Amino acid sequence: MLSILSNAWALLLGMLLLMLGNGLQGTLLGVRGAIEGFDPAGLSWVMSAYFLGLLIGSRSAPRLIKRVGHVRVFAALASIISAAFILYAAAPDLVAWAVMRLIVGFCFAGVYVVTESWLNDTATNETRGQALSVYMMVSMAGLVLAQVVLTLADPGGFTLFIVISVVVSLSFAPILLSVSPAPVYETASPMTLRRLYRASPLGAVGQLLLGAGASAVFAMSAVYGSQQGLSVEEISLFVALVYIGGFVFQAPIGWLSDRMDRRLLIIASSGLGAAAAAAAFVAQGEGMLVFAAALLIGGTFNPLYSLLIAHANDFLPPEDMAAASGGMLFLNGLGSVGGPVIAGALMQAFGAPAFFAYLAATLTALCSYALWRSTRRASVAVEDQAAYAAVMPSASPVAVEVAQEVAIEQILAAEEEEAAEEEAAEEAAAEGAGAAKGSGAAQ
Numbered sequence: 001m002l003s004i005l006s007n008a009w010a011l012l013l014g015m016l017l018l019m020l021g022n023g024l025q026g027t028l029l030g031v032r033g034a035i036e037g038f039d040p041a042g043l044s045w046v047m048s049a050y051f052l053g054l055l056i057g058s059r060s061a062p063r064l065i066k067r068v069g070h071v072r073v074f075a076a077l078a079s080i081i082s083a084a085f086i087l088y089a090a091a092p093d094l095v096a097w098a099v100m101r102l103i104v105g106f107c108f109a110g111v112y113v114v115t116e117s118w119l120n121d122t123a124t125n126e127t128r129g130q131a132l133s134v135y136m137m138v139s140m141a142g143l144v145l146a147q148v149v150l151t152l153a154d155p156g157g158f159t160l161f162i163v164i165s166v167v168v169s170l171s172f173a174p175i176l177l178s179v180s181p182a183p184v185y186e187t188a189s190p191m192t193l194r195r196l197y198r199a200s201p202l203g204a205v206g207q208l209l210l211g212a213g214a215s216a217v218f219a220m221s222a223v224y225g226s227q228q229g230l231s232v233e234e235i236s237l238f239v240a241l242v243y244i245g246g247f248v249f250q251a252p253i254g255w256l257s258d259r260m261d262r263r264l265l266i267i268a269s270s271g272l273g274a275a276a277a278a279a280a281f282v283a284q285g286e287g288m289l290v291f292a293a294a295l296l297i298g299g300t301f302n303p304l305y306s307l308l309i310a311h312a313n314d315f316l317p318p319e320d321m322a323a324a325s326g327g328m329l330f331l332n333g334l335g336s337v338g339g340p341v342i343a344g345a346l347m348q349a350f351g352a353p354a355f356f357a358y359l360a361a362t363l364t365a366l367c368s369y370a371l372w373r374s375t376r377r378a379s380v381a382v383e384d385q386a387a388y389a390a391v392m393p394s395a396s397p398v399a400v401e402v403a404q405e406v407a408i409e410q411i412l413a414a415e416e417e418e419a420a421e422e423e424a425a426e427e428a429a430a431e432g433a434g435a436a437k438g439s440g441a442a443q
């Protein structure tokens with residue numbers, strides 16, 4: 001890990017600043033929207049526009065990079081992001097915000113592809129898994145730090161918008177001055193949705209439901225806090241706990257994933273998240289329960305993304321894993337576009353606590369479907385399961401495919417080790433038979 005930090009510290013520092021800016025803009029818009037008098041339904045369309053831009057950008061960015069190069073794409077898209085962050089404060093209008101969120105989502109998709117390609121280029125086969133883990137930790141640190149920055153100035157003014165614009169602008173320097181043009185990362189063509197569903201119904205349907213729930217969590221948490229009457233400091237803590245939960249739960253769920261039936265773990269994880277959301281809804285957002293629920297819900301949604309990919313891999317040959325990940329990424333993105341809109345409409349009709357009712361419903365649907373699927377097909381033996389590789393739901397196709405490469409390498413290594421053990425056992429048996437034959441001849 002130290003070698004990764006020494007080789008890619010500038011790239012990781014730039015990514016930390018980018019994620020700080022991105023994490024702060026989402027929370028800040030939720031708070032500022034309430035100050036401007038925007039209702040939850042209107043803000044939900046603004047929040048959803050980001051995921052639509054991310055979905056479009058994730059499919060367009062590789063072609064754009066191939067045509068003009070990594071450096072130019074990164075510099076252009078990051079500059080647009082920086083400008084959009086300033087314009088939020090200058091144009092407090094729902095339509096203007098939605099258009100800018102769409103543009104920002106598209107640009108961040110390209111920025112993610114570029115930075116993840118550069119990071120992948122700096123790693124070796126032996127360090128690629130560690131590099132992905134460090135990248136995820138840095139990204140999560142930026143998102144959590146963003147919630148702290150929210151409390152340092154009045155969200156009703158211009159200061160925080162200027163801060164996020166400056167932070168993104170500063171991220172250019174360590175990245176552009178430390179990298180060389182990376183080779184274009186050719187992502188695999190996504191597997192058709194029909195074929196993906198046939199290979200892993202739970203993987204396909206699960207990603208669609210997960211996207212619909214996770215996008216609402218990450219986009220509408222600040223809107224919920226504002227509608228519930230929480231202070232800026234409380235909103236900051238609430239959103240930070242969502243990200244902290246996602247980070248803290250990733251490792252233990254990943255550890256369990258390689259040691260038990262993954263469908264049972266999906267059922268348990270989604271069931272725990274649904275119970276936490278239902279409890280917060282019943283409590284109507286009162287007391288400390290809402291903060292505990294944020295931690296558990298974040299800890300559910302983030303690891304489930306990697307868990308569903310790993311489950312789908314259990315039923316796929318290694319050569320199909322990259323294509324399948326592209327299909328699941330698309331389904332997750334498709335669900336993400338609709339999630340905030342549905343949650344916002346419910347909050348508008350039934351009040352802020354409906355936010356938790358929606359999350360409970362999506363997680364219950366995922367838990368129920370996983371439970372039903374467990375009765376339709378035999379589980380894969382634990383020793384035959386594909387390796388679990390942690391990756392964030394916001395990752396680009398590059399990071400998802402890198403995670404798949406790590407999983408494939410572990411599968412191949414395990415197969416080679418098993419073959420070597422079988423060969424050694426056969427040699428030992430042959431030597432034993434020869435020794436026995438020699439002993440019999442001597443007698």
